[in-house]
Amino acid sequence: MKKKKKSRGHHLHVQRKRRSRLQLSDLATNVLSSIVSRLSLRDAIRTSVLSRQWKHLWCDHPNLRFHLYMLERRRRRGSAPVTEHDLIALVNRVLQQHSDTGVDLLKVSCALHNEHAHHIDRWVKFAIASKTKAYLSTLGWPAGRPERYSFPCHLFGASNDDGSYLRCLQLSSVSLNLPAQGFNGFPNLTKLTMLDVKITDQHLECLLSKCSLLEFLGIACCTTLTTLRAICPLNRLKHLKVQDCRSVKNIEMNCGLITLKYSGPMVPLQFATTSSLRNVRINLFHINSTLRIFRRLSMISDNIAALDYITTGFPSTLQHLETLKFIYLRHLRLELNIFGGRKTDALDYAYLLDCAPSLEKLELHMCMQQCGHVPYREEHGELRSLPWHPHTHLKSVHITGFFGHKDQVELALHILRCSTMLEAMKIDCRVTIMPEDNHSLIYKTREYLDGYLVATAFVQAADQNNVVEVLGARKVFFTATDGSERFYFVS
Known part of the structure; x- marks a missing residue:
């Protein structure tokens, strides 16, 4: 008897069935x-x-990240809250079972202090033994501010290999004291970040001298520092960020930076060279002032003396810099928080167009407090104008907090006049920035409407290329009972 020939569809069905039996566990280890x-x-x-x-x-x-959230998700409703002791137990248990090889990152985020030193020391030893590339210790401080944990720098001196694999080190709320001898440092460290670290000027200088490959240095809220100095060459250091170190009186680095971000009081800045400096962000504030003048800034900030610091003080601290120029700057965001007395003249900031000849996008955000609201009218006098030359790269301008004050109008007209390639200028009467310490500040609708009317009458009217758009208020037309068309403003 002849056997029936199996169809091609049958073979395809068998092949699919065989493929479906392949399990994930069949893969190599x-x-x-x-x-x-x-x-x-x-x-x-x-x-x-x-x-x-x-x-x-x-x-x-390879990535060992520990934080209380890992345990919070397992906590049942009504059970006792998760504590630092629970996280310590988890870290110890995981590190004990880990193979101790191929660790790229070890990060512990928890409020720990010197009482837990024997546990944290063990974790540091694990990082050294496992040749961890990044150690991030965001310990923080619990309530009551007990004694800080002292980071065990002495553990990085037993042999030449200790710390040689570390590429990134982040320390937070710890005390850092270098041993008198036997400290090999971190020869391959490329990124160092210290937040609220208690360290002396001398120990920081010694630490930096043993980080010859450092590319990024970030220091924030380190109140014990008075001088940030690196006399030894840091040829690879290209990015420096110093924030809220209020005791620092001087910064002197033997390096050539690309990026400088500084937030704090006015201090001398000295670098070996500034030929590569492309991105500068400075946030100035007074130490003794109860009002924090600035919230955030993308390049340059403003107070009564800040413009002088930008145009004369800051350049004078940079060796071999004759003229302040940001040749490579393409995008500038400037926040002007002007407080009381109107001693700051907005027109002075026209200088920034000369500083940044390649600027393509300019954001100018203003916040005026207790300055007196006086929108410009023709009887207030003729508008000033400054000497100018064409700026051939600026294409986009965005101004907010425009109340129509005379110096605001003059600055807007100067930018409009200079920018030969301008494609869009948005003038918004509304305030988009607020100081940290004055969240209750509320501007009146009248100030927004005055800004809208002044911007329309003087800036938009001078626009010959139809690039100016005024925002923050608008006309609403309606028909009156007598049949005439009228309008009113809404913001």
Whole structure:
């Protein structure tokens, strides 16, 4: 009897059936380990319950991040809150089971202090033994401000390999004291960040001298520092960020920066060279002032003396710099928080167009407090004009907080006159920035409407290329009872 020939469709069905039997567990162990390494640490540990094959796959996880949130999600409603002791137990348990190899990052985020030093020391030793590339310690301080944890720099001196694998180091709310001898430093460290770290000027200088490959240095809220100095050459240091170190009186670095971000009082800035400096962000405030003048800034800030600091004081601190020019600057965001007395003249900031000849986008956000609201009228006198030359790169301008004061009008007209390639200028009467310490400040609708009327009458009227758009208020037309068309303003 002749057998029936199986159809091609039957073979395809068998092939699909065979393919469906392929399981994830059939993959090689190294492939599975690679898959697990892409999960979060919490999810990677959970895979250990799947089977014996999966039980230890997570032990090679390269990114060890610990924070209380990992335990909060497991806490049942009504149970006791998660504490730092629970997180300490978790960290110790995980590190004990880890294979101790291939660790890229070890990060612990928890409010710990010197009482837990024996646990944290053990974690640092694990980072050294596992050749961790990034150690991030965001410890913070619990209530009551107990004694700070003293970071064990002495552990990085037992051999030449200690710390040599570390590329990134972030320390927060710790005390850092270098040993008198035997400290090898971090020869391959490229990024160092210190937040609220208690360290002396001498120890910081010594630390930097042992980080020859450093590319980024960030220091914030380190109140014990009075001088930030690096006499030894830091040829690879290109990015420096110093924020709210209110005791610092001088910054002297033997490097050539590309990016400088500084927030604090006016201090001398000295660098070996400024030929590569392209991105400067300065946020100036007075130490003894109860009002914090600025909230944030993208390049340059303003108070009564800040413009002088930009045009004369800041350049004078930079060796070999004769003229302040931001040749490579394309986008500038400037926040002017003008407080009381109207001693600041907005027209002075026309100088910034000369500073940045390649500027393409300018954002000018103003916030005026207790300045007296006097919108410009023709009887207030003729508008001033400054000497100017064409700016051939500026294409976009955005001004906010425009109340129609005379110097605001003069600045807007100067920008409009100089910018030969301008494609769009938006003038918004509404305030988009607020100081941190005055959230209750509310501007009246009248100020917005006056700004709208002045911007329309003097700036938009001078626009010959139809690029000016005035925002923040608008005309609403209606028909009166007598049949005539009238309008009113809404903001």
